[in-house]
Amino acid sequence: MSEIHGIGGPLPAIPDDMSVAQFMLDYHHPFRPVLAQPSPWLIEDSSGRKVWKEEIYSRTDALANSLSARWKIGENDVVSIFSPNSVDYPVIIWAVHRLGAIVSPLNPTQTAEELKHQLKSTSPKLLLAHSSNYATALAAAQIVGIAPDRVVLVDTASGLKDPAVRHATLSELIDEGVKQPKSFVERKLNPGEAKSKLAFLSFSSGTTGLPKAIRISHYALIANMIQVATFLKTDKKPLSEASLRPGTVILAVLPFYHAYGLAFVMHFTLFHGATLVVIPKFNFTDMLKSIERYRINYLPLVPPVAVLFCKHPDVKKYDLSSVRAVVCGAAPLSGELMTQLATLFPEAWIGQGFGSSQVISPFTAYQADDRIGMTETFTMIAMASPNCKVADPSSAGVLISGLVARVVRADGSLAPPGEPGEFVISTPSLALGYLDEKATKETFRDGWLYTGDEVIINEKAELFVVDRIKELLKVRAFQVAPAELEGFLLQHPDVADTCVVSLLDDFNGDLPLAYVVPSAAAQARMETDPAEGDRIKAALIKYVADGKTSYKQLTGGVEFTDVIPKLPSGKLLRRSLRDRARQMAKQGLLTSVPKAKL
Template sequence: MRVVQGPGGPLPAIPDDLTIPQFMLDVGHLNRPRLGKNRPWMIEEATGREVGEEELRSRTDSLANALKTRWNIGDEDVVCVYSPNHVDFPVMVWAVHRLGAVISTANPSYNHNELVHQLKTTDAKLIFVHFTCLAIVEAAARTVGLMLDSIVLVDRPPNGKSSYMTVQELVTKGLSIPISYTERKLKSGEGKTKIAFLNFSSGTTGLPKAVMVPHYAQIANIIQCVVYAEGDPKPWEDKPFRPGRIIYAGLPFYHVYGLAFIMHFGFFLGMPLVVSQKFVFTDMLKSIERYRITTLPCVPPMAVLLVKHPDVKKYDLSTIQSVMIGAAPVSPELQAAVANVFPKARVGQAFGMTESFAVVTLPRHDQRVGTLGSAGVLIPGVAARVVRPDGTDCAPDEPGQFLVKVPSLALGYLNNEQANKETFVDGWLNTGDEVIVNDQAELFVIDRIKELLKVRGFQVAPAELEGFILDHPDVSDVCVVSLLDDFNGDLPLAFVVPTASAKERMSKDPAEGEKIKAAIVKYVADGKISYKQLTGGVEFIDVIPRNPSGKLLRRFLRDKARSAHLKTKGVKAKL
């Protein structure tokens, strides 16, 4: 059996008798830097307001007191947070954990049916909601039979009118009354089984699944990341992850990337977060300049904007020391282009999953620009295998299915034994990704196994074509899917978002669109082998659909294209 271990370590002891807020707020750890009491933990992007450790602790404990008094939230109860980023996000999470209850974070862009599915699956007892999402929450609560007085507003609306309690009012209430709860204490080993989060996976097939994440998983991954950061041989002032570095927190806290890595790892290491409630690209550029942000976690759409958006050159981005692209792989071409935007920063990719909560790889220490196409190097404590369809192990440079064993592994999917049998096998997490892992423990993600195309028997990775097409001057975004053909199998088709200049040319000359499509097809023909051609053609689209973490919703576009193709074939057959 070929097992590749993440370099570094061994890992120090990982507490298995602590909840997440106890680990973050109450106890010390030998790998935690000594931090000044007066430094900010968060900076509110819109106002510049700073929030420190003592305020976070006080608000957490006061909110827990109010939640116990008013709703009797306790052991194993589930509380849903349906909100964009907010400086009270960790307060809501940790207050619920103080009571032994479980947090389930929901995407605030969910529609009624999607939120109903999550509330029903988790049997949520209380909902924290931002006022901008209130109408959907009220309708969903009625559908699942949840009383409307179980709704709490994260913020009061600008007009000040609302019949619901707010987080601030509950904090004030909890501070003014005697302590009414006994904090949940864990027995030795209980941290490995006590559920902290029910985070929903972002799969594109079927309904999302609730991933059961224990307290130990979050604590373990923090320690893994810290041990990796400490192993950086560069001088202290050049380290991308260290106390004093300032992180842009524009990625959503309801997603594992924002929740597990940016928020919890950032706090633990003493890296203040500039919290953006609503991501707007130009606002991010302004914030980098205003707050002298050093660390920029990205998802692929942000990377595309950094390369393509004309406003990038209008701002001073020289403080950026590290750009880390995660949540979905990007092409070597795009990674290199981002590195050109930040010539002094480290630029690399990382890999993680909700089921591994969260980080499996991070950018290499010894490279300013990570190995192009690599998703980083395995962090300490990670063991990896790459296997063939028959379960045998692949050679170092042979692609296969990616399996990992991590101390931060989730317990499985809630009430979904079939998915558990497919994904969690003998302590290994079956990721569903086609990868290569070399002997330096570097990971190269080829594509999702179910998304690989077969053209005349040859495998074609859509991500490879997307990275190549994105370099075309008339392309601002792209997604490659396939049409079905009896002879060829898959016919690669590119959905393309034209650049602003291309759109302007098309508006002036109706024939320009077909010229651009033909030019893109020729561009691929000139640059790729024969079986990687766009034999399915090019279609223009206004926006490429993605999930909140930046992953392409390829299946949606694939089904759309195939449906249209079948209708066209039917018309031709009738003629």
């Protein structure tokens, strides 16, 4: 086998002379469905307010006008969004793109210390935050030198504890932009320029520590939308009967700062003629109410939410008969869960995709550890075939149209069908690399992405993930770098050495567990007082909880060890400790009981 091509034949023309905003608002691609009846683009979950294309268009241009007039936002300036989902999230993105500037979407649950790193990496000219995390945004902005008047609220000031704080709000900026003369000339791209012009700086956890900024071009996102549209045209049913068709009402609870929510949920489904019900904060019971209230048809999920559908008692209280499709990505979905979902939604199409998926492989005796996240391919590279009602749970899907893959053996040769090797990808949606040049050279080589995933691909272009060559964990579908937690733990005076591994959990995916070699002082205290060991473990768990965001906690606990096994080069033998921890968990021998809950 030399190369494997995704199904669906050659791609149609991909525009390379327009921004994402122009593609979404001003241009009609031949693969974009024409709606028989107009439908709103967005619905605000809390109020039921419907937002139509005309309103989005006018708010986008008004905001671009205000950003240009007030702060001179323009060519290659970075604007960071530190907010949960909002109906104005796409307005912010497309307004920034109108000006030739770059969007950096950020996780709104981060601590000020975590946010500081990302702001330092991208040097934004403006930071848009929500009232719920405005204090965090101000603290991080002060550290990196962003003036307080460049921190803007995306909602009203009602959530602020200090009413005396002076700030601009998004609504004020839009009103201002409507009233004043036009102050900007929209950035037009030359032929081919969309391939190099940055649209996003999105963050993905690095295996060696802190998250890395990934450089995403306008062309990459536009290409992926067209790739997915081409793939869906392989459906044997007419478009009017497809699970994802014009007028479909989509659940938009997945965070828009994440590649899955940003590229697929927000951009592709709107391109495909859907309506998004935008939910800013996840609450399972409230989400069930929204599905019933808005007759939602299509559920893009991550497996922790799928687990709740299968186990939460409130599911039976609501009418979910409108659901005709459930698609999972970003983390593992077992065959058992697929079966339970098919029982819960007997009329629905059930599948999963590899944009950042994780699966149970039939070729191995352990759970696969796929961790690339695929922000680097922005975002989908494999999807369940639209022609099967319930997808094969052992497969991460079929390679989508326009993608070329190689399976590379350890010796650099190409593996034949059915034989494992590293997953290497070429796709028109490929990112331009990281801001970090060294990291770029390690992962992006001659137009190919070396994912670090060990996979098997068969003759039908079906993808099976076998193992994760790199070391990222996935906690509730979020990437966690063990090295980041290890570096943080090593700053604690009671820690001489450490290695973070994972236990497995149906809901959370990975539960980070830290093996710790106590410092000499800690060891001496434990020898004097046997109860001191438990106090140290509790203190380390709290230390991480106080310093890291919610999904980067030591939910697997802390275990003491005499030594962290390493190669002569110093590389941690993480897998040996991982296997030891999972075996001990099965035998009930762990001294720290995992604290994960549904």
